[in-house]
Each structure stands twice: as structure tokens, then as C-alpha cells.
Amino acid sequence: MDLLKPYLVKYKRDIFITVLSVIVMSAAALYQPRLLQDVMKAITEDKMNQVNSIGVKLITVAALGLIAGVINSIFAAKVSQNIAADLREAQYRKIQTFSFADIEHFSVGNLVVRMTNDIQQVQTLVMSGLQALLRMPILFIGALIFAINTLPQLWWIIVIMVVTVVLITAFVFSKMGPLFGRIQSWIEKTNNLAKENLQGVRVVKSFNQEQNEKNRYNEASGELNKINIKIGYLFSVMSPLFMMVSQLAIAGSIWYVGTQVNEHPMWIASVSSFTNYLMQIMMAVIIGGMVMSFAARGMVSIKRIKEVIDAKPTMQYDAKAPEIELMGSVEFKDVSFHYPADEQDVLKHVSFKANAGEMIGIVGATGSGKTTLAQLIARLFDPTAGTVEIGGHDLKHVNEKSLRQTVSYVLQRATLFSGKISDNLRQGKLDANTKDMRHAANIAQAAEFVERYEDTYEHVVEERSANFSGGQKQRLSIARGVIANPKVLILDDSTSALDANSEKLVKEALERDLQHTTTFIIAEKISSVINADRILVLDEGKLVGEGSHAELLETSPVYREIYGTQKAQEVNS
Numbered sequence: 001m002d003l004l005k006p007y008l009v010k011y012k013r014d015i016f017i018t019v020l021s022v023i024v025m026s027a028a029a030l031y032q033p034r035l036l037q038d039v040m041k042a043i044t045e046d047k048m049n050q051v052n053s054i055g056v057k058l059i060t061v062a063a064l065g066l067i068a069g070v071i072n073s074i075f076a077a078k079v080s081q082n083i084a085a086d087l088r089e090a091q092y093r094k095i096q097t098f099s100f101a102d103i104e105h106f107s108v109g110n111l112v113v114r115m116t117n118d119i120q121q122v123q124t125l126v127m128s129g130l131q132a133l134l135r136m137p138i139l140f141i142g143a144l145i146f147a148i149n150t151l152p153q154l155w156w157i158i159v160i161m162v163v164t165v166v167l168i169t170a171f172v173f174s175k176m177g178p179l180f181g182r183i184q185s186w187i188e189k190t191n192n193l194a195k196e197n198l199q200g201v202r203v204v205k206s207f208n209q210e211q212n213e214k215n216r217y218n219e220a221s222g223e224l225n226k227i228n229i230k231i232g233y234l235f236s237v238m239s240p241l242f243m244m245v246s247q248l249a250i251a252g253s254i255w256y257v258g259t260q261v262n263e264h265p266m267w268i269a270s271v272s273s274f275t276n277y278l279m280q281i282m283m284a285v286i287i288g289g290m291v292m293s294f295a296a297r298g299m300v301s302i303k304r305i306k307e308v309i310d311a312k313p314t315m316q317y318d319a320k321a322p323e324i325e326l327m328g329s330v331e332f333k334d335v336s337f338h339y340p341a342d343e344q345d346v347l348k349h350v351s352f353k354a355n356a357g358e359m360i361g362i363v364g365a366t367g368s369g370k371t372t373l374a375q376l377i378a379r380l381f382d383p384t385a386g387t388v389e390i391g392g393h394d395l396k397h398v399n400e401k402s403l404r405q406t407v408s409y410v411l412q413r414a415t416l417f418s419g420k421i422s423d424n425l426r427q428g429k430l431d432a433n434t435k436d437m438r439h440a441a442n443i444a445q446a447a448e449f450v451e452r453y454e455d456t457y458e459h460v461v462e463e464r465s466a467n468f469s470g471g472q473k474q475r476l477s478i479a480r481g482v483i484a485n486p487k488v489l490i491l492d493d494s495t496s497a498l499d500a501n502s503e504k505l506v507k508e509a510l511e512r513d514l515q516h517t518t519t520f521i522i523a524e525k526i527s528s529v530i531n532a533d534r535i536l537v538l539d540e541g542k543l544v545g546e547g548s549h550a551e552l553l554e555t556s557p558v559y560r561e562i563y564g565t566q567k568a569q570e571v572n573s
């Protein structure tokens, strides 16, 4: 509940209104049977003036109860929605501070469920809590007092009814509680499967995997369904049982009063309000059960949201580090690295220095650690040993803004955000004007197709950038990467979807227009980096060669082998 405390304080005025309205609503509900009893008594005693005045009172109390009920619902909805929005934003803010490792730790699907379904559960809990938490004890205790006060001789019926109902509730909840935790994890699994399937829809269709995917999804969805049905069964048993117990209690009280009516004729007026109070006691217990079920589910969700909000990002920036202008040299000093989930190093004792303005090619077999190395330059991960320095500064002590202004990383898989082309380019430079955009697009060989649109840079980017080809996406990502004229630019296989001529034009433009930028080009094909000032050769996480193309052909057997294989493939194709 710690999680909710600050929000309960924040919305205390509205919460106070809900509490007040609950009190009025419950008091009205409790007072009505008593007034009904008085009316009946007045009718049997033929006191018509009393009947009228009590009737007016009855209508006023009912109207008050109704108005209080409406106010309660409005404010409970308002508070619960505000709290849900605040929690959603708090989670989102926190997730923005997460490193890659933190996201991998939770998994994307898991975070999405925590942002949506778990928030929904907490919203329902707050809403039902504000509507019922106070109402339940007031109704229960109030109706108990009124019932005993009305027909004290029937106390034993109340006791039997309450004990039976409490036992049923305890039994049902002992079975239901553990199911709520399982529900959330199965929702995550089905969401992950759906997301993976939809994102990879082309692969699924082209490999005719629809049936397999359907089976995988059905299995997970079936498990989720089973748990939901179990909970449904338990609930469906509970309500008729409660109704049966209350009907038996009512029948028992009428029977008992019937046997005593000759001695106590006034009990007839009392028995109707007594049974009314019995129903109210039962209502209180049912409401309590419902709140408990929302609470059981909501508590699981609160715990899951709290895990995100309280998570300490594994990588933090030095808050005291001043914002400085970094120079473009990049140095790895005996760097080793393994991913958080793995023990084995994927980079092993890597040391090199790239001088400002150099163009460095990085080559190596698939899985040799090229992308990992690039991620350490952009500080998406910290090395597990050694240091990475930019402009002579250890990245662990560099201000975040300084780093982001210095390093621009164009990822292997081009990702654009829905909106406009200009919105995407401005992610690279906030205040970019059309001239900046045109310049960047020219370098990336994107201007040619962007300027064919009537609305040029204001052209829409659809969700998942579905209205662009792979090559167009890559060009726009490169444009976003170069627009701010970064000191360090990393192109991670970013021209793989470009034809050879466009790739050559991009390289030439980079050399011409970003002369002072230290550029790292990760490439599968040696031909893509053949003219680089220097080429780093990676093999199973080790730096096994460093030099120009000509030098490496002389000195590095690994490089020679890769080059030889690629040349042979070119000749054969």
C-alpha cells in the first residue's frame, strides 16, 4: 500500500467527499427499514397524520441516499482514474531511465502488461475501495445493531448466518488467492506471443507458420482461460450460496415470529425490518467479498508496479558530472564484457584508440561482438572490466547530455516512430530546420525520395514505419544520426539494405561532410570498409587485427580468410 499513499494524500479532498457520501449513503440505507417499520406500526394503530410525516421522512432519506450514491460514484471514478494515470506516468518515467539490461531483465511484454493490465487492476481496486470499503463496516455493524434492537430474541439467527457466510468466503478466497498471481503471468505470456507474431507477420506467412503460431498462442491462451474459468466457478458458487443462507435466515425468522405471534402481535411490524437488516448484513458481507477479490488481484498488481517504480537502474549517470564538450577520440582500455544474463565474455580484453576524425571499420564473423562493441561506445551497457573513454573521459563519469550530444548511434535495425519525417529527424536535433534536414537527407541519400513527396519532410510516418521500404528506413535513420553533426558516429550495418551505388554515395558524403567526425562503420562486407583509415577485426570477442586493408591482408589471417571467402562469393555470384 506504500505505493498508493502519496496519491491518497494528493487527492485527499476528493477522497474526503467519497468518504462523506458513503457515510450518508449507508446511514440512509440503515434508516429506511426503521422508518418502514414505523409507518407499518402507525398504519396498524390507524394514526394517519403520523403515516404522512413518516412517509415524507422516508422519501427525503431515500433521495439523500440516492444523491450521496451518485456523488460517491462520480468522485470514486475520478480519484481512481487520476491515480491510475499518475501510476502509469510514474512507471513510464521510470522505464525511460532503464538501461538495455533493465529492459531485458523485465522483458518488453512484461512491462507492457504492468503499464496496462496491472494499472487497470489497481484502478478497479481504488474505485471499489472508495465505494465499498467504508460502506461495508458501516452497513454490517449498523444493520447488526438495528436488527438486534428490532428483534433481540432472534440474535442466534444473525450469528448462524454471519458465521456461515464468513466460512464460505474464507474457503472461496483461500482457493482463489493464488490464482490471481498466475493470471498476470499468463496475460504476459499471451501478450508476448501476440506481439512477436504480429511484428513478425511477414516471416510467419512466408514460412507458412500460421498453424504453429496458432497452436502456440492457443496453448497460452487456453491456460489463461482455465484459470479465469476456475475463478469464475468459485464466484458462481459463492453468490447462490449466500442467497440460500440469507433466504434460510429470513424463512427461519418468519417461522419463529409466526410461532410467537399470539403472544407478541407487534413482532409482525418488526419482522419486515428485521429481515431487511438481515439482507443488509448479507449485502455487507457480499460487498466485502468483492472488495477482497479486487484487493487480492490489485495487491498482486501493486507489487508488480512497485517493482518497476522502485527498480534501481543498473546504469546511472554521474549527477555531479558537469556538462562538457567532449572531443571525438574513442579509446577502449582492456575492455571485457558479458551480458547480464550470461556468464561468458562476448568481448575479451579489447584495447584500441580511434583518433578524432578517423573512419574506423569493424569487421568480423557473425556473433563476433561488433554490435556489442558499438553499444559500449554509446554507453548502452557498461563494460564488465576495463574502461571506455571518449575525448579522454571515462564514460562512467561523463554527463548524460554531453555523451548524447557527442555520440550518435544508427542501429542495425532501422526504427522510425509514427508521426512525420521531420519529427523523426528532430530526434537527432531538436531545433533542426528544413535546411538542416535537407543537408542530413542529402548525406544519407534520402533527399531524393523525401523531396518527391508533395509535403516533403512533413510526410507521414505510419505505425512501425510501414509506408517505407527497408532501404528508405535505413536512409532516414542515417539522416537522423548525422543531422546534429556528431563528434562520434556509429553506423551498425546501417547500409545493408542500400544498393552498392547508394552505399558508396553515403560513404563519400560522410567523408566529405563529416570530416571531423570519428566514424565507426560496422559491416559484414569488407568492401564496405575497404577505404577506412583503419579496420578492427574481431573474432569471438577478441580484437585479432588492426590496420588498413593492405596492412591487414599482410598481418591478419582472420581478415585474409574473411576477405578471401567474400571475394570468392563475388566471383561465383
Ligand SMILES: Nc1ncnc2c1ncn2[C@@H]1O[C@H](COP(=O)(O)OP(=O)(O)OP(=O)(O)O)[C@@H](O)[C@H]1O
Pocket (backbone or CB within 6 Å): 104, 339, 341, 342, 346, 364, 365, 366, 367, 368, 369, 370, 371, 372, 373
Ligand atoms: N542482449 C543479449 N543478451 C545476451 N547475449 C547477447 C545479447 N546480444 C548479443 N549477445 C551475444 O553476444 C555475442 C556477440 O553479439 P553481437 O551482436 O555483438 O555480434 P555481431 O558481431 O554484431 O553479430 P552480427 O554480425 O550477426 O550482428 C553473440 O554471441 C550473441 O549471442
